[in-house]
Amino acid sequence: MKKTTISQVAAAAGVSPSTVSLILNGRRSGDDRISDETRQRVLTVVADLGYVPNQTARILRRKATERICLWLVRLGVPYNDLLSNAVQEAADQHGYSLIICTGSTAERQKQVLWDLRRGLADGVLVAGPDLFDNDDLTDLARSGVAVVAYSNTLYGKEIDVVRTTEYDSSQEAVEFLVSKGHKRIGYIGLVSTPHGAYPRFVAYRNVLMQYHLPFADWMACQHDTVSRDQAYRCSQALIAHPERPTAIFCSNDLAAISTIWAIRDAGLRVPEDVAVVGAGNIPDASLTNPPLTTIGPPTLDFSMLIHYLFSRLLGEAPAEGRIHTIQWQLIQRASV
C-alpha cells in the first residue's frame, strides 16, 4: 500500500537517488558511469523492495508522457480492432504506452481535448471524427501535442491527415449500379452529419441527379447508431415500399450486411430482386451470402497514420501538416 520511493531504494542500497535513477534508466549515451558491483546491489534492492518508479514524477520532470492516445470516436466500428492493434504494436516498438479514448458527443470531445491539453499524452491519433472541428485540433497541436487524423473533412493545418477517396468512390459505386440498368436506387446509411457519412450521401444524390433518376425522401433512410438493428429496419421499410428499389447503396458495410439479411428474410433474392453495394470493405464483407460488392481500400492499411504520428513525435515532421490520400476501389463481388 505504501509506495516505495527512489530515495528509500537509494538509502537501502547506500547510494544516492541519482545513482538509482541512472541505473534504472541507463541512458547517458553509451557509457556506463556505474560499476557492475553497484548496479547489482541496487537492482537487488529494487527487487526486494518491489520498487515501482512513479511515472507521474518522471513525466513532470521530463516533460514527456511517453504515451499516445488513440481517439476512437465510437467503439463498435468494425476496423477499430485492427487499427488499435496496429497502433499498439507501433507504440510498443517505440516505447510508448497506448491509451484509448472515446466520445461522440460534442461535450465528450471537449472533455478529451481538455484532457489532452492538460498533458494526457504526447500525441493523438484521431479516428472517425464526426463532428470534429479542425481548429480545435490545430489548437491542440499548437499546445505541443502531435496530432494525426483519419478523416475526409479535416484539412490539416499543423496536423497530419489521412483521407480516402470515399466521395469519388461512392459516385463510382452508384454509377456502377446505373450501368447495370438500375433505375430506382435506395440509400441506407448513418445519419449524414457534415463530418460523417455526408460525402457518401451527397455522392449518391449527385449521381441520381446526373442521370435524371427518381429520388424521394423515403428512398434514403438514415439511422443514427451503428447498430445492426436500425439498418435492418431501414431496409425492411425500403423493400416493403410499393415502388421497391432494385438496388440499394449502403454507406457502410455493416448496414449493407443487415440489408442483405433483410432482403433475404423478406423472401427476396440478392442480387436478382435487389442489388446491394456497401462501403468500407470490412473483412466480413466477403463472408456474406452472396459476397458483398463494396467500395473500399483494397487492403486495410494504417501504416501511413502510424508513420505520420511517430515521425511527428520525433520532431521529424514539417510544421504545416501533411495529407495522404488512400485510393478506394470498387470491389466487385456477387451482390450486384
Add this chain to the structure above:
Amino acid sequence: MKKTTISQVAAAAGVSPSTVSLILNGRRSGDDRISDETRQRVLTVVADLGYVPNQTARILRRKATERICLWLVRLGVPYNDLLSNAVQEAADQHGYSLIICTGSTAERQKQVLWDLRRGLADGVLVAGPDLFDNDDLTDLARSGVAVVAYSNTLYGKEIDVVRTTEYDSSQEAVEFLVSKGHKRIGYIGLVSTPHGAYPRFVAYRNVLMQYHLPFADWMACQHDTVSRDQAYRCSQALIAHPERPTAIFCSNDLAAISTIWAIRDAGLRVPEDVAVVGAGNIPDASLTNPPLTTIGPPTLDFSMLIHYLFSRLLGEAPAEGRIHTIQWQLIQRASV
C-alpha cells in the same frame, strides 16, 4: 507552444500562485476565502493567457489521478460499447476521466498492469479477463488501485468481482435441447482457455455425459478470435458432417448468429433441421431470423460493476473484496 504556468498567471494578476490555485479549484469546504474582485481579475487573466493547468503536477501533489481505466481485454466484443458508455457516464458524474486499455496477450497484460502500478489511474474495471491471474490483480489492489473485475474465474481477494451464472445456465441451455429430443448436439465457441469460454464448454460436455449422449471431437469446434469468419467456417464443417448434429450450442451469440447464417446458406432450416442456442443475449440476438434462443442476463446491466468501482474509490468498500452474481436465464425465442 510555450505552456503558461500558474506562476505566470499569478504574476500577471498581481497575486500569489496559491490564490490562483484556490480560485481555480475552489475547495476549502464552503467558505470563499477570496474576494469576488480578485476572483474576477484572476479569471480574466486565466482566459487571456489561455492558461491550462498541468495535470501531471497536480496528480503528483495530490496523489490521485482522478482517472479510471476500463480494461477491455478485447475490442470488437458486442457489449464493449454499452459498457464503455455506462462507465463513461459514471466517470463524468464523479468527476473522473476515463481511459481505455486493451490487450489480450500475456505480455500486453503485464504492460498494462505495470502502467497501472506506475500511476496511470486510481481505479480499473477489468472486463473479459481471459488469461487473468487473480494474484496479479490482488497485487495491483495492494498497491493502492481500486480493482473491479467482470469475470467468472476470479475469486476476488481484495478486489470486487461481478460474475454470472454462465456455467449453470449453459447446462440449462443444453438440457433444454435434450428435453426437445435432440440427441446429437454440437458445440461452437471461442477456444476454451481456463479463463475464457471454458465453463460453457465444460457444462456442455457434462450434460452430454449425464444423458449418455454421443460426443466426438468433430462435434466441438473452437475458434480463436471473435471474427464472424471463423465461427461461420466451424458451422459449415459441423453441418457438412455425415452425422450432422440436430442442434448446436454456441458459446456466444456472435458465433450463434454466424451459425444461423451458415445453416441457412447451406439450404437448411432453423430450427427444423438444426436448432441453435447462443449465449450472452446481445441486442442483435433478437434480430436474427429466426430470433435466437439464448442464455444471458434478462437485461444488460453494469450498474453493480460501477457501484463497486466508485464505492471503492471513495474508500467505502470492505478491504476483502465483494462478489456479486448476475443470474442468467434461458431466453426462449424461435431458433429451437
Add this chain to the structure above:
DNA sequence: AGTTTTAGGTCAAACGATTGACCATGCGTT
C-alpha cells in the same frame, strides 16, 4: 484601550523523479 475575530491572502514545504554540473579518487605521463 486592549483583545479577539474575521476576511483575504501569502509562504514554503512537499510530491518523486531526472540531469547538468560538480567532485574525489587513483593511475599513467612527462
Add this chain to the structure above:
DNA sequence: AACGCATGGTCAATCGTTTGACCTAAAACT
C-alpha cells in the same frame, strides 16, 4: 612532482501544483 584524465558517483536545482500553517489589517467586542 605536477598534471591530465578516466572512473564512479553525488549535489542540488527543477518540473508545476497544492495546501496546512501563518500573516496582516480592519472590524467587532468587552
